[in-house]
Amino acid sequence: GGETASGVMRFGHLNIFDTPNPVVTVSTPDMHWLVYDRLMEFDDNLSPQLSLATNRELSNGGATVTYTIRSGVEFHDGEPLTSADIKYSFELYRDTKKGLFGGFFEPLETVEAPDDTTVVLHFSGPPALDPSVGAPIIPAHIWQGMSPEDIDIFGNDEMIGSGAFKLNEYTPDDRLVLDRNSDWWGWSSNDGPKTGTLEQIVKVQLANEETIANSLRNNEIDVTGTISSPDIWAGLQGEPNVVVEEYPGLVLDHFGINVYEDPDNPGQPHPDSGGNPLLLDPVIREAMSWAMDRQRLVDLVLGGRGMKGSVVLPPGLGDAFLEVPEGEQANGNPVKAREILDAAGYIDRDGDGVRESPDGEKLSFRLFASTVIDRLPLYAELIKPMLEDVGMEIQGVFGEDDPTLIQRVFVDADWDMYTWVWQTPPDATFMLSVQSCDQFGNLSDTYYCDADYEALFKAQQTEGDPAQRLNMVKEAQQIFYDSFAYCVMAYPTKLQAYRDDNLVGWPFVNNGITTNWSTETFLVVSEA
Amino acid sequence: MALLSISDLTVDYRRAGRVIRAADGVSFDIERGSVVGLVGESGSGKSTLALATMGLLPANGQVTGGSIRFDGAEMAGLEEAQWHSVRGRRMGMVFQGAMNSLNPVRRVLDQVAEPIRTHDPGITKAKASDRAHDLLSLVGIPGDRHKAYPYEYSGGMRQRAGIAMALSGRPALLIADEPVTALDVIVQARILRLLENLREALDLTILFITHDLGVVARLCDRVVVLYAARAVEEGTVEDIYGHPKHPYTRALLQSVPNFARGRGKSRGIPGTPPSLLSPPSGCRFHPRCPEAMEICATRSPGWTRFAGEQVATCHLYGEEGHSNV
């Protein structure tokens, strides 16, 4: 192959991103964040900190946020970046509600730009997560005048931002080349300049993890994206100049159980539900959880690279994660599962190996596994015998897929158990919101609706005091865990690898060295 | 000395583990400048003899005995490489399937010119092409059609082109294997006339193969009659048609409708031509022969010489002249 210039980070990934358009993108935002500045950013521990803004003040009980931004910042095309651009950007996000951060702008009411360096955001209440932490600031002079429809399909092939890197080349599904923007304020910031010396970032799209691993091995790339196969990752261990790392994950592997209840008639299935009414009995759901040998799942499916699953938030969220003590976890005890079922009267009366309810209904459930992610069918395959072992009949695994499955679960509520994966941003709100009553027909993969949970979820969204909020979040997790509407199988850890011969100064970033919520790595590594 | 002298020739085909003797001790001579007709029913081994003479037997066929002397030299057992200077140049061959003996995707003129250039490497392309034009005109194909493709020719023209090709190397011997069988009678008559004319003009010696006794009568000097891979009678045209000796020859002549003999007078030969996989013992014709005797089933008859050059092999004529002619 050709040779490599120094100061280049070659970054191999399954996806560059879905689109250069930062407003509508829903994939990992790292490249957008390198090109576009944000008022605030996540630091290497995924806590929000100031970025383009030099000052942040709260007023009105936290519902009003006033930012002071750096002056003299220019976009890549030389136009100045002012508070007008921020106002334009934020209003756009608020109005379109598109992209990764659109949802977080929901509580935003108005944006003011009293002068060039001041921006005032008025929220309906104190926001749990200030969306400024993720929203790329786009140049109003380029985007203004486009209708929402235009923006929706805007190719943005110039990618004019004000960030640390600027676009050199973009070939969809192939490669993205970003060059150092040496005029970027961050390189010479007086409050801790970024010390990285990268001249160029080349993010190449590779078709599979195998290729990614081989490319790293052959010194064709410097760093990988997330490697979901523990074997490929493990295979990199011990390769010369290759460092393998494992980070706490933000991912949740689970199956959701259809608990769609008639609100006027508690305990009865909702007329629209196609699920098995037996599943409305928490005893059965709890038994399921007990029947599950999660360590075996982690071992076999994740090759041991993960944590046994319990609550709805993944451990990558740090303090917000509710650690259920080992002894209190309903896990890996088929005997207990059988006991619970026996006690509740679910007994195999006809001796066919499947229990029946006192009314004679068989404990027979349909298990759907999305095939979008390779490992879900694997889980399903292992789960099936575990549940059968305690006297349930599992039909399937139905390996249906989009759009059938999405329609079936999220629209028709016609399923019993559905394996799925959530990946959360570094904040509790998203994951908690999935189980909110508002999400029926949208995000909810359980149709769970609980008044206490709902109240806690709503309250934490606008709770200004971090410690207070943390308590609410944990309490909500406990409530949901006790409902057994979810059976979380595992939290896979994030696996990555990089080379330390071409580039040095790799930092430790919580949740992964690249492609995560922090851009720190790109800004601090240097050529060797 | 005869131009072609075939003596005691034996040719075997192997098929599915069995041996088919398609020529069994066949002998005859062709004098320079003469036209010899080879007649016999289908499967009697006519083509086999022609192919053996040209060294063109298929992979499963082999000359297993006897000799083929051409112009004094032994041909049987010649290496493939040695054949190249014989075929086309000293012996030419015209096939029955006029339609199929031309390469469909090349122009006729080029195909005629090709052997000329092969056999005369010194010749220029233009010269070879001129000679090809001459040849095609010689066989009666008008000049404006020389460059056509074979499919643009009628059957008669194709056969003419086939003759031109066979003649392009100026061979001394022309072997024509049923060259007119597939053609309509009028065209057939004209091709025969063409061959007669060519024979005179080019001093050709011709081995003419046919199953049609009428055609032989028209063109040939001498006739060799073949039955079940063996020659049974040989003589001049007059001998054969005037006073055939072998019962098979007689029966064959009887079976052909003849205007001069009257209607409804032709009689078929009873029975079926024998299979060469298991030929009858003794005289091969005996199962169908109206004059068969006891001895015929057990012993192959020897040759009997009659007046002139006529010879036949039949027990009717005793044992005299046992030796080959």
Place this chain on the structure above:
Amino acid sequence: MSDAGNGSPLVAVRELNVHFKRSRRAGQPVRAVDGVDLDIFAGETLCIVGESGSGKTTLVRAIGHLAPITSGSVRFGDVDVAHLRRSELRTMRRRVQYVFQDPFESFDRRQSIFSIVAQPLRVHKLAGSQSELEERVHEALEECGLEPAGEFARLYPHQLSGGQRQRVSIAAALVLRPELLIADEPVSMLDVSVRSDILSLFVRLKQSHQMTLLFVTHDLSVAWEIADRIAVMYLGKMVEEGSADQVIGRPANPYTHALVGAIPVPDPHDVAPEPGVRGDIGDIAGIPAGCRFHPRCPFADDRCSAMIPPLSRVGDGHRSACVRNDELELPAPHRLATGSAG
């Protein structure tokens, strides 16, 4: 011996046209049979002769309802073959039978000789019982010289020689006791040595069954051997028609004359005069104007390209289609020994 001219014909063909559309090429259709008039009388043997592609097969197939009739009429007894009803067709199928040219292709190789010969009887439900069926099959085989019939019946086509197959073919046609037997070049693929036996079989059966025989051949010497009357076709047209002696002995049409003259005769002393005919029958799609034979005819003059000559009388029961019918005196092409056809 010839019943020609006695009463009404068994088959009357009038103004028959059979045209085939050429696929792809938008040009003219192939006029395989073009305005043919023909009578076939009960009990006679009529031979159709002509070069390959002259339309013989098409004509006889049209008569037997095996080729589509474009226009004109074919009356078979009292029915019009062109407009048959289903039931009539079935009856007609029984009255007309065929023998085809290729003895190797005319049978389904998976049928035994017995089932081949029995099939027509089965199709028409003519045999009441199995024993009757067997009896009739054996009878037919024996009649055709396939003895012992029981043994032959058990065999399969590939176990027979060409001549024997053709005999089976005749037997299968015979079991229905047809009035008209149509034989399309039944001997042209057979060896000379077995040909005459098959021909005499035809003659014999025709007489014993009182059939009418419509016989197609390209070989005039075969026609001469068995025909009562001969009809000569050229490029879809009937060009001459008359008794066998007339057509072979004193052909009136230049084409017939050339054809007869070109026949090789197994007699070194009988060398026919040079025909003087050019070219060959070629492609029937490009039909010449006027007399179709005129581009090849040595006697053609200007009139020949101007008019299509009708088939007109030149002698007793002898008709020829030539513009110069009246002026041409054609020499006899062969020394002919006249006699009866068996």
Place this chain on the structure above:
Amino acid sequence: MTSSLEPGTDTGSGPVDVPASRTVRWRWLRSYPARRVLQGLITLFVVATFNFWLFRMLPGDPARLIARESRLSPEAFEQLRESFGLNEPAWQQYLTYLTKIVRFDTGISFKARMPVTDLLKPALTNTLILTGAALVLIFVFGLAFGIVAGWRRGTRTDTSLTLTALTLWSLPTFWVGLMLVLLFSISLGLLPVAGIRSVAAIYRTPFDEMRDVLEHLVLPAATIAIVSVGSIALIMRNSLAEVADEDYMLAARARGLRPRTILWRYGVRNAFLPTFTLMALTLGLLMAGTIQTEVVFSWPGLGLLMYEAVQDRDLPLLEAAFFVIAVIVVIATTIADLFYSRLDPRIRSS
């Protein structure tokens, strides 16, 4: 010897003797290509229609599909339906769709939110490079093996070549790719594992780049070729063996032509034509091989695009990639057919 020896020569004059008259031939020349091209266009039209209706036939709401990961609010959902024209009646959408196809506007990728055409263009080039290289290999080796086997038919060489060809044909392409990687890249470390060029390589000269691409090209092209070479070899072998039985081959030998002349001008020349058409027919198979190979080797071509579109449920992209592959195959078969009909003088008249 210039004059004819016989009075009645085959003059060939007059309509009787000229089977293919000039006018007929020209009319044919004018119409056949037109008809063939029309046939190709109809095929593409059908493919386009199929694409459109397939999309409609799906269970559920297509907009749901577009929206899948980004779970939208109902308003946003409506907006989406509108922006993709999903609110209009089906026939109107169909017409719009067809007019767009004609303008090579194949819609917006669900995932990339950009015109599918922009994604297709580089992929098309890469696929053509790969297929082209494979074709060259297939041609050279397939014909060579076929000629050797066909010319020596019945011999042990023929038997073993035929067996080999059948075995090659039976190989799953993707597996061959995996095995080649296992052997040449992983075990021996000779050739790159994947991609079309070295990641982030910097080339001093265009020659460097070519070399790099060539290195990457070897294994994928070989993968496709290994599997397809068998069928071409078999086709060539069979047509050559068939041609060898033709009378004109014997006639050519009887004329004393050199074996090489007979082989090439008579044998191969005649056998090539049917081989050529059959080869055009196997182009679809070649595309099948290309798709698998691109997936195994991450070759950024149409096949990989299709594969990713399947993974991402990016229907417009999937359909467009399928459409483009269909276009390639239709164009190639049409050209091959026209070429064939020009090559074979017999076809021109019949």
Place this chain on the structure above:
Amino acid sequence: MSAEGIMTDAAPTAQDRPGNQAPAVMGQLWRTGRGKIGLILLAVFLVYGVAGYLAYENPPAAGETVEDRFRAPSVDYLLGTDNLGRSVWEQLAVGAGISLAVGVAATAIAVLMGSIVGITSGYIGGRFDQFAMGITDMFITIPALPLIIVLAAVLSRGLPTIIVVIGVTSWAVPARLIRAEVLSQRERTFILRAKAIGMRPLHIMWTHVLPNVAGIVLANAILLTAAAILTEAVLAFLGLGDPSLISWGKMLQNAFSSGATSLGYWWVLIPPGLLITLLVLSFTLVGNALTDVIDPRRRAE
């Protein structure tokens, strides 16, 4: 007139054999080297597939701990284990049944559709024939695998889908073949004879045309089966197969996506591919040899 002798020594070829030709064809097939190898292989696979199905009616059990994953071949695990700790050996046996089932079922669909189109088209002829063959040609032109991928991508996952999709996309070639054969049979003299006897067209079709077409159809069906098996493997490899079934293609997909190639875990890579190849090869050999044995051109001999 005396009877001609009965010829008994003609060397019959299979196609000339009367009555039930199957034994004769089998004999000829056996005598071609290819046919013999193919038939033996096929028999082995049939036994293997059935035995495998019976022995492992339930899918092979997954392992218990991390150590059970990707075990190298050993006495306990003849061919090692895969990423879930399942025995490769057992999976192979289960996969054999799937491959055979998909191949045969998809081919049945294709041949049935092809026969219907081919026979009606060849039989009715005229406009209908032109139209039907136009469609058929179109299907021949449209590249099959991409079409199959598109279909499989939008339809629900499952074995029936795979079978139907493969079957429905591969009827065109048999249709053309059958039509051509029907046409050529229709032109044969014995059909004309049957017509002249007064047999009804459908009767002719049934008794004369169909049996004579059957050989060609069978040979083609066998080749189609080979192709269908390959296609199923490709689909499974591309992740479009039935996710809950173990098939050889699926095993390879598992191996490929879990990185077995670069890790050199040959036992999950080589056996499934080898078996696919051998199974396909056995059909290919038999089909290829059979085509030669019943080649209509050789009937003339």
